Amino acid sequence: MEQILPHLDSVFSIDCVLFGFDGKELKILLIERNEEPFKDWWALPGNIVGPDESLDQSASRILYELTGLRGIYMEQYYAFGDPNRHPQGRVITLAYYALIRLGGDKELRPISNYAKRANWLPITDLPKLAFDHQKIYDKGLEKIKRRIKHQPIAFELLPEKFTLTQLQHVYELILGKKLDKRNFRKKIVSFGVLKELDEKQKGVSYRAATLYRFDKRRYAKLFGKEISF
Amino acid sequence: MEQILPHLDSVFSIDCVLFGFDGKELKILLIERNEEPFKDWWALPGNIVGPDESLDQSASRILYELTGLRGIYMEQYYAFGDPNRHPQGRVITLAYYALIRLGGDKELRPISNYAKRANWLPITDLPKLAFDHQKIYDKGLEKIKRRIKHQPIAFELLPEKFTLTQLQHVYELILGKKLDKRNFRKKIVSFGVLKELDEKQKGVSYRAATLYRFDKRRYAKLFGKEISF
DNA sequence: TTACTTAGTGTAAAAATTACACACTATATT
DNA sequence: AATATAGTGTGTAATTTTTACACTAAGTAA
Numbered sequence: 001m002e003q004i005l006p007h008l009d010s011v012f013s014i015d016c017v018l019f020g021f022d023g024k025e026l027k028i029l030l031i032e033r034n035e036e037p038f039k040d041w042w043a044l045p046g047n048i049v050g051p052d053e054s055l056d057q058s059a060s061r062i063l064y065e066l067t068g069l070r071g072i073y074m075e076q077y078y079a080f081g082d083p084n085r086h087p088q089g090r091v092i093t094l095a096y097y098a099l100i101r102l103g104g105d106k107e108l109r110p111i112s113n114y115a116k117r118a119n120w121l122p123i124t125d126l127p128k129l130a131f132d133h134q135k136i137y138d139k140g141l142e143k144i145k146r147r148i149k150h151q152p153i154a155f156e157l158l159p160e161k162f163t164l165t166q167l168q169h170v171y172e173l174i175l176g177k178k179l180d181k182r183n184f185r186k187k188i189v190s191f192g193v194l195k196e197l198d199e200k201q202k203g204v205s206y207r208a209a210t211l212y213r214f215d216k217r218r219y220a221k222l223f224g225k226e227i228s229f
Numbered sequence: 230m231e232q233i234l235p236h237l238d239s240v241f242s243i244d245c246v247l248f249g250f251d252g253k254e255l256k257i258l259l260i261e262r263n264e265e266p267f268k269d270w271w272a273l274p275g276n277i278v279g280p281d282e283s284l285d286q287s288a289s290r291i292l293y294e295l296t297g298l299r300g301i302y303m304e305q306y307y308a309f310g311d312p313n314r315h316p317q318g319r320v321i322t323l324a325y326y327a328l329i330r331l332g333g334d335k336e337l338r339p340i341s342n343y344a345k346r347a348n349w350l351p352i353t354d355l356p357k358l359a360f361d362h363q364k365i366y367d368k369g370l371e372k373i374k375r376r377i378k379h380q381p382i383a384f385e386l387l388p389e390k391f392t393l394t395q396l397q398h399v400y401e402l403i404l405g406k407k408l409d410k411r412n413f414r415k416k417i418v419s420f421g422v423l424k425e426l427d428e429k430q431k432g433v434s435y436r437a438a439t440l441y442r443f444d445k446r447r448y449a450k451l452f453g454k455e456i457s458f
Numbered sequence: 459t460t461a462c463t464t465a466g467t468g469t470a471a472a473a474a475t476t477a478c479a480c481a482c483t484a485t486a487t488t
Numbered sequence: 489a490a491t492a493t494a495g496t497g498t499g500t501a502a503t504t505t506t507t508a509c510a511c512t513a514a515g516t517a518a
Contacts, residue, residue, distance in 0.1 A: 010280065012241055012321055051239065051319060055310040079308050079323050081284040090280060092241055094308050165495075182498070183476070206494045207483040394465075411467070412507070435463040436515040 010090040014058050015046035015133070016074070017095065017140035018067070021157035022102040023166070025122045026173040028137065029066065030129070031115035037087050038130035044137065045118070046093060059096040066118060067100070067107040073156040074098040077143045078136075085132045097140045099156035141174075148174050149229045152193065155214040163201055163209035164188070171229070191227055193219040239319040243287050244275035244362070245303070246324065246369035247296070250386035251331040252395070254351045255402040257366065258295065259358070260344035266316050267359035273366065274347070275322060288325040295347060296329070296336040302385040303327040306372045307365075314361045326369045328385035370403075377403050378458045381422065384443040392430055392438035393417070400458070420456055422448040 018029040030042040045066050049058045059074050074096050081092040100107075102120065111118050121127070129137065148154055154170045155162075168184050188194065195215045200208035247258040259271040274295050278287040288303050303325050310321035329336075331349065340347050350356070358366065377383055383399045384391075397413045417423065424444045429437035 010241060010278075012239060049239075049310065049321070052312050054312060055308060055321070076308060079284060079305060081278065081323075083281050083283060092278070092284070094310075163496090180477075181496095182478085185497080186499095187475090204495080205485050207485080207496050209496060392465090409508075410465090411509085414466080415468095416506090430465095433464085434516050436465050436513075438465055 010092060011048060013046050013048050013091055013093045014055065014062060015044045015080075015093045015095050015136055016059060016062055017044060017097045017137055018063065018100055019097060019123075019140075019144065019157070020100045020102040020120050021170060021173070022120075025124070026157075026170075027102070027120040027122050028126070029118055030121055030127075031066075031111065031118045033114060033130060034116045035114045040116075041130040042121075042127045043130035044133045045115075049094075055094060059098075063098055066109065066111060068109045069100065069107055072098050072100055073153065075147075078139050080132060080136060082132065093136075095136045095140060097144060099144070099153055101157055101159055103159075144174055145176075150226055152214060152219055152227060161197060161199065161211040161213055163211060165209060167212070187229065192222065193227070239321060240277060242275050242277050242320055242322045243284065243291060244273045244309075244322045244324050244365055245288060245291055246273060246326045246366055247292065247329055248326060248352075248369075248373065248386070249329045249331040249349050250399060250402070251349075254353070255386075255399075256331070256349040256351050257355070258347055259350055259356075260295075260340065260347045262343060262359060263345045264343045269345075270359040271350075271356045272359035273362045274344075278323075284323060288327075292327055295338065295340060297338045298329065298336055301327050301329055302382065304376075307368050309361060309365060311361065322365075324365045324369060326373060328373070328382055330386055330388055332388075373403055374405075379455055381443060381448055381456060390426060390428065390440040390442055392440060394438060396441070416458065421451065422456070 016029075020027045020029065029045060031045050033039055033041050033043050045062060047058070047062045047065075049055065050061075053061065055076060056074065059076070060070070060072070063072055063074065064070055075098075076094055076096050079092060079094045083090060085091065085093075108118055123141070126137070128134070144153065148171065154167060154174070157170050158166055164185050165181075167188065168179055168181065171184070172179055193215050194212045195218075197211045197213055199211045201211060202208065245258075249256045249258065258274060260274050262268055262270050262272050274291060276287070276291045276294075278284065279290075282290065284305060285303065288305070289299070289301070292301055292303065293299055304327075305323055305325050308321060308323045312319060314320065314322075337347055352370070355366070357363070373382065377400065383396060383403070386399050387395055393414050394410075396417065397408055397410065400413070401408055422444050423441045424447075426440045426442055428440045430440060431437065
């Protein structure tokens with residue numbers, strides 16, 4: 001959070017890096033600030049942790065207020081508490097990331113007073129960010145890069161039914177490098193957590209690909225054997 | 230921190246899991262509380278973050294006050310903020326772990342008022358812990374298990390000069406399983422970050438082993454290629 | 459000298475990773 | 489109907505990494 005500060009000695013907030021995937025690009029949700037400091041700058045959405053909220057609850061609330069979405073995969077990843085990170089006082093913030101499948105921009109809701117607007121911006125072309133938010137974002141990306149190699153988080157960015165090419169695309173965007181198609185498919189299928197459906201992709205002007213679904217049950221069963229991409 | 234609470238709405242503290250290795254066992258430093266709540270219980274050392282301290286500084290200070298040690302490897306790993314985790318009010322705490330080479334118990338210093346005493350206790354036989362400290366400890370151990378596979382943190386627990394057997398021992402204790410001697414040596418040497426010394430172990434009643442040193446410079450150079458045990 | 463204890467070493471089999479190219483299929487276009 | 493287009497889907501061989509496994513050497517203590 002970075003809005004108007006109550007006159008407390010220290011404030012504890014949560015800031016969120018909301019990663020969204022629209023089938024093409026990886027984006028994050030940024031808000032344009034309407035308040036000093038950093039008026040007119042882009043910033044990560046955040047807010048103060050309420051007195052009766054758990055940290056996860058607080059993160060979910062922030063997400064909900066901004067997007068109307070619930071039940072999204074979120075995870076805390078780092079606390080930033082440099083005494084000078086906020087020009088107006090001591091603000092310790094805990095960073096969360098979330099992974100969201102974007103289906104058009106219908107998710108955005110009327111936003112709160114300290115922001116002019118909110119936008120999904122592609123991570124390949126981010127503006128300068130307020131406060132230490134660049135650092136927070138960088139660490140968040142680093143975190144999901146690491147996590148995608150060991151945990152089935154890529155599916156959170158995809159619709160329930162997806163093609164292997166789409167899945168590979170997500171991996172490539174997050175890892176920031178091309179992967180070999182055959183090797184990727186071999187490996188991802190070998191984990192045994194994908195369920196091949198009897199359905200094909202629709203609405204494409206070329207050969208339609210087979211759809212798959214992430215098999216949560218099976219993953220839970222095999223959980224001991226952690227995925228390692 | 231879990232000591233006397235000032236009457237604030239919310240408190241931000243740091244709790245530390247200090248892992249120590251004495252050549253035999255893996256231990257953590259616990260304090261026996263002298264105050265309610267949880268008087269006479271064992272707890273992780275912790276304290277409130279000061280107004281002008283960064284989080285890392287605060288963690289170092291807590292460590293220093295308890296052990297007199299400086300320059301120890303510490304890392305934050307998770308924030309715990311359940312509204313009910315502290316019976317007397319809202320306390321959000323950030324957990325750090327530290328890795329310390331123990332050379333006798335001479336490190337312990339006179340301790341602060343809220344503790345009767347502090348002790349290094351083997352992790353194989355821990356008492357019940359106050360608050361949610363068991364959870365904090367569990368997550369800390371989990372964290373270093375993960376991290377020891379990719380980062381050269383095992384050396385932090387050993388003296389500057391160590392034998393390969395000692396190193397293997399540290400890995401075995403943290404990972405909680407036996408490793409094959411030949412494979413371990415092959416792999417660890419292949420990373421190229423160990424410097425074999427012209428020196429042998431002393432004071433043992435059997436064949437003395439060769440001493441090694443962790444080559445930080447070389448590690449920094451190879452840093453791109455991350456270690457993967 | 460003997461007994462004891464840990465150090466130190468190699469190899470073969472199995473598994474995982476990498477590199478690599480083309481035919482197929484569905485649609486759109488003419 | 490024929491053709492162009494764009495992405496799907498598939499196999500293999502070479503290389504690298506991982507695993508399993510047991511004995512001799514060196515030093516100390518009795």
